[in-house]
Amino acid sequence: MIAIVDYGAGNIFSVKNALDHLGLASELTDDAKRIEAADAVILPGVGAFPSAMRMLTQKGLTGVLKAEAKRKPLLGICLGMQMLLEKSYEFEECDGLGLIPGTVERIDAPGLIIPHMGWNRLERGVACPLLEGLPEEAFVYFVHSYAAKCPDEVLAAWVGYGGRVPAMVYDGGYVYGAQFHPEKSGAVGLQILRNFGGLV
């Protein structure tokens, strides 16, 4: 069972739809006990960093996410990925979960349209089980204005937009983050979610 953390931010149904389509059992939950009982956890998210962190905190979920990330696969998606990092500067300085080293800052791409919205091609960094079995040219769907700044050791994939925009982070253990939306990235996105399901 994969727990999809439902803390009131974003379109979580599309993540659930994709997992259903792949035959991966999942449930939407904001209950710490269900997250503890699950085999893996997905932290989705759309919106602004500070309000999303506040909602997680109000629901008492930050502690359980930090603890469970040490013993089972955790995948953050979009804002959910950004919340895995140490700190964000969206609107105000705000602490994240600190599971991945680095910060979240506004995309620096002079002359380019912000948000970075659309399909972009993954360039590979450190080996990551979620990216196995993808075609050589793998495009995924992004919608975001802020991006991670993180060390190369955790950078599993990036895309070119002005400079390098981190697309997938991986701590080498249980913690994964996708800046893009695998649930909206066609066959490539479904393969990534299938790989995540395979970790369970």
Next chain:
Amino acid sequence: MLAKRIIPCLDVRDGRVVKGVNFEGIREVGDPVAFAAEYDRQGADEIVFYDITASHEGRGVILDVVRETARRVFVPLTVGGGISTVDDIRDTLRAGADKVSVNSQAVKNPQLIKEGADIFGSQCICVGIDAKKTPAGNWTVYINGGRVDMHLDLLDWVRQIEQLGAGEICLNSIDTDGVRGGFDLPMLKAVVDAVNIPVIASGGAGKLTDFGDAFEQTDCSAALAASLFHFRELTVADVKADCRSRGIIVR
């Protein structure tokens, strides 16, 4: 770099895909969910449902279509037509749409763009525009399916909607729509140069090379077509192969 997007559009009435035939009447041609799945298979980067359901009571049906499509198709979905309030936007997004497209209502009530962007984020507010060239050489904005000239200058309007927080513009040229002689490149170029948000070209695609021409000759982000894909004269894959052979980045 971002890939240029190819977007098929489906006109939906009372939950069925329809297609106007020579202004005479509207022909029903199929199940929108099946069409969307087929376009996804061909490599569509996004799918647009344009709801032309006339009656208010029929409005809920499009949400069922969106819900069902979202269960089977895993690329972004946009819904336009008949969206006039923040509640309409909320209902459409909750059903599984990733974006809404507002057109006439945005002209009548520009605050709808701002409210929608403030509550749901700019990325899910696309503003659809129907525009036509004037004898003076500029373009003006039309509403109600291209029937009513609002005497609103197109370039003033696109700058205004960007200020209000629109995340994207879908620009349809009344002059080229249905003519199948290619997109309206002068109008497209003028709008792309006036704003710093993505612009989708719409209206006029008639052959394979029209898409690549729009991408080569303007900085538009995407190109949309309905009947061309609908009647299987071309597939999305054909269009992408042509773009790729011309060095245009597509997925």
